[in-house]
Amino acid sequence: MVSSDPGPGGTRRVTLTEVARRAGVSRSAASFALNGRTDLRISEETAARVRLAAEELGYSPNTTAKTLRTGKSGTVALVSDFIGTTSFANAMVRGALQTLRAENTLLYTVDTQGDPEVEATLLQNLRDRDVDGFLYASMFTREVEIPPLARNTSLVLLNCVSSDVPAVIPDERSAGQTAASALLEAGHRDDIWFIGSFPPGFTGAAAWNEWSPLALTERLDGIEAALRAAGAALAGTVPIDTDWDVENGRAAVARLLTSGTRPSALICANDALAIGAYHALAEAGLKVPDDVSVIGFDGSPLIHAVLPRLTSVALPYEELGRVAARMLLEGASSSAPHRIPMPLVHGGSIAAPADRR
Amino acid sequence: MVSSDPGPGGTRRVTLTEVARRAGVSRSAASFALNGRTDLRISEETAARVRLAAEELGYSPNTTAKTLRTGKSGTVALVSDFIGTTSFANAMVRGALQTLRAENTLLYTVDTQGDPEVEATLLQNLRDRDVDGFLYASMFTREVEIPPLARNTSLVLLNCVSSDVPAVIPDERSAGQTAASALLEAGHRDDIWFIGSFPPGFTGAAAWNEWSPLALTERLDGIEAALRAAGAALAGTVPIDTDWDVENGRAAVARLLTSGTRPSALICANDALAIGAYHALAEAGLKVPDDVSVIGFDGSPLIHAVLPRLTSVALPYEELGRVAARMLLEGASSSAPHRIPMPLVHGGSIAAPADRR
Numbered sequence A, B: 001m002v003s004s005d006p007g008p009g010g011t012r013r014v015t016l017t018e019v020a021r022r023a024g025v026s027r028s029a030a031s032f033a034l035n036g037r038t039d040l041r042i043s044e045e046t047a048a049r050v051r052l053a054a055e056e057l058g059y060s061p062n063t064t065a066k067t068l069r070t071g072k073s074g075t076v077a078l079v080s081d082f083i084g085t086t087s088f089a090n091a092m093v094r095g096a097l098q099t100l101r102a103e104n105t106l107l108y109t110v111d112t113q114g115d116p117e118v119e120a121t122l123l124q125n126l127r128d129r130d131v132d133g134f135l136y137a138s139m140f141t142r143e144v145e146i147p148p149l150a151r152n153t154s155l156v157l158l159n160c161v162s163s164d165v166p167a168v169i170p171d172e173r174s175a176g177q178t179a180a181s182a183l184l185e186a187g188h189r190d191d192i193w194f195i196g197s198f199p200p201g202f203t204g205a206a207a208w209n210e211w212s213p214l215a216l217t218e219r220l221d222g223i224e225a226a227l228r229a230a231g232a233a234l235a236g237t238v239p240i241d242t243d244w245d246v247e248n249g250r251a252a253v254a255r256l257l258t259s260g261t262r263p264s265a266l267i268c269a270n271d272a273l274a275i276g277a278y279h280a281l282a283e284a285g286l287k288v289p290d291d292v293s294v295i296g297f298d299g300s301p302l303i304h305a306v307l308p309r310l311t312s313v314a315l316p317y318e319e320l321g322r323v324a325a326r327m328l329l330e331g332a333s334s335s336a337p338h339r340i341p342m343p344l345v346h347g348g349s350i351a352a353p354a355d356r357r
Helices: A016-023 A027-034 A044-057 A066-070 A091-102 A116-128 A172-185 A214-229 A246-258 A271-283 A301-305 A317-329 B016-023 B027-034 B044-057 B066-070 B091-102 B116-128 B172-185 B214-229 B246-258 B271-283 B301-305 B317-329
Strands: A074-080 A105-111 A133-143 A154-161 A167-170 A192-197 A236-239 A265-268 A293-298 A311-314 A338-340 B074-080 B105-111 B133-143 B154-161 B167-170 B192-197 B236-239 B265-268 B293-298 B311-314 B338-340
Touching: A016 A027, A016 A044, A027 A044, A074 A091, A074 A116, A074 A154, A091 A105, A091 A154, A091 A317, A091 B105, A105 A116, A105 B116, A116 B105, A133 A214, A133 A317, A154 A317, A167 A172, A167 A317, A172 A214, A172 A265, A172 A293, A172 A311, A192 A214, A192 A246, A192 A271, A236 A246, A246 A271, A246 B301, A265 A271, A271 A293, A271 A301, A301 B246, A301 B271, A301 B301, A317 A338, B016 B027, B016 B044, B027 B044, B074 B091, B074 B116, B074 B154, B091 B105, B091 B154, B091 B317, B105 B116, B133 B214, B133 B317, B154 B317, B167 B172, B167 B317, B172 B214, B172 B265, B172 B293, B172 B311, B192 B214, B192 B246, B192 B271, B236 B246, B246 B271, B265 B271, B271 B293, B271 B301, B317 B338
Parallel strands: A074 A105, A074 A133, A133 A154, A154 A167, A167 A338, A192 A236, A192 A265, A265 A293, A293 A311, B074 B105, B074 B133, B133 B154, B154 B167, B167 B338, B192 B236, B192 B265, B265 B293, B293 B311
Antiparallel strands: A105 B105
16 A cells, blocks of 8 residues: 555655564664653663664655654644544545554644635644644645745645645546446446536535535546446436535435436435435435445544445545655655555445346 | 634634635635735735724634744644554544645654554654644554654544543443444334454553553443443343454354344444344345344444345544634643544344334
């Protein structure tokens, strides 16, 4: 996986964790030993073993976390709009934390709630406090404008893009291809509908600060490309009313069924819409997957809540966090966004079309 | 609601938001005006209007965020085990942020992942950076040991308790009574089962660091007290195998049904177990709520994923965060934990017992 990759533009670095493993001590003990700290009970023999392991492996402390050498932990901040306070997306914080912790680097997380004034104040406050670098993150994959205060520091964008700044985002277009391919492989070709497009003039739900997620256009692009390559096409798209949630999904699919359409499969823009699709299908007396196949995007905890479990193309949130943190630690300079694959999580919601069994 | 209460041990303070509203400006503009900042385009006329509003309302900057008066924002840190990185529980961060933001106080969130060494390093790092106070938070309601470094600062415990330290926790015992009362009012008396007790020797799931949540004993206490007061009692409790998740709930209820028991109602220790109960009931050909009523705890996003929607006694996470932040700002000194009520969220999963309709 990517977490053990060399990372963009660098030979692979030996981590503190590897030094600790070789010396047979905890990561913290290894860090303390290398920093010459004497306030923790580490015997001179243990400290010597750690220094030897570090030498043998060619370990050197990284640049961003340079304060390591002074015996003080490096500190970076994850500045986001809402992800520290939003369910599920905060797996990105967890991923970043995993990578940073292995390098003895601390993470502060701050949420701006999408307010530029709060953001400017937070960035100034963090810089006043000698934070070494920033992960700038968004709840949605979207284009962002980098505030001037963040520009002159170590900076990696997490789940968002801006020209000329290193960025890590999910590979949404491939995800769309993955979803369509899963249905094609099960034998679906006709009557495949997409649930969750936007009505005219709609750029995003109120709860999303009206930000338009890149996910919608890129997922649709990928779906259409994969179907086209197989000589097929979407039967149509059904727009939501107000949001990508369970109730909007139920309403959209109910409208589709009421119009007399009998879909073979539904590709839903996210898991919540797909759960709503289950509800509308159940209310119409239709079974998943015997009568209609359903696939979602996100791989959220919701997929476990339905019978059969929902098949979904998962957002690799932890991996995004891990890769962005590693790029920050290694001083990434690449400006083309690094795209992380979105894996297919198999549930039981896809079967051969009813008319082909 | 509690957020407009005087707060423990104090007369109600005028907030910056109220000053801003009276002066007809944004909260940020009011803050900048009161701090004499000239780098933002605030006219002298606007600044004068803000100062007048502050005087008329008797506004004074709070003590914790004392750096406000120097034109620099106050900063507090929320130090938790996992809540910044855990779905849903991070609504506590959102609540704290809401209250702190209204007082122009910034929030750093850090997660220790339950590692005491990481915790000590983070606390030292935050204190070195002049953070004014700490919210010390836990993913589970539990007893915690306060690290020495956190003791000599402004400190409020969020979702955890420790003797002699101000704390805010959910009122779990009342929540148990609420759940039992909802069933009693629908006419249930006999054959009410509790799903989710612990097998002998089990203190908590591996994923919980084996911390035992206070929620289990307190919810059970409340349930048993309410049933006893009505002259009824639980028919029995069904232990889980390994965790409070969907699959463990399904397995526990499947075991109960296979034993030949026909429950009238199931009180599940959390929502995930209740969703699992739905699955086991469906597999046995039983309908919720016609054949069996189900109630959960947490009020998590999962309740929307099932038909009918799950009735649940909700964890008041945002409110916990708001109240804890207010106590920190106001310098709370009370040591008896402040208990926040857990509201009943009505779904469609409770009906009269099958034999009484």
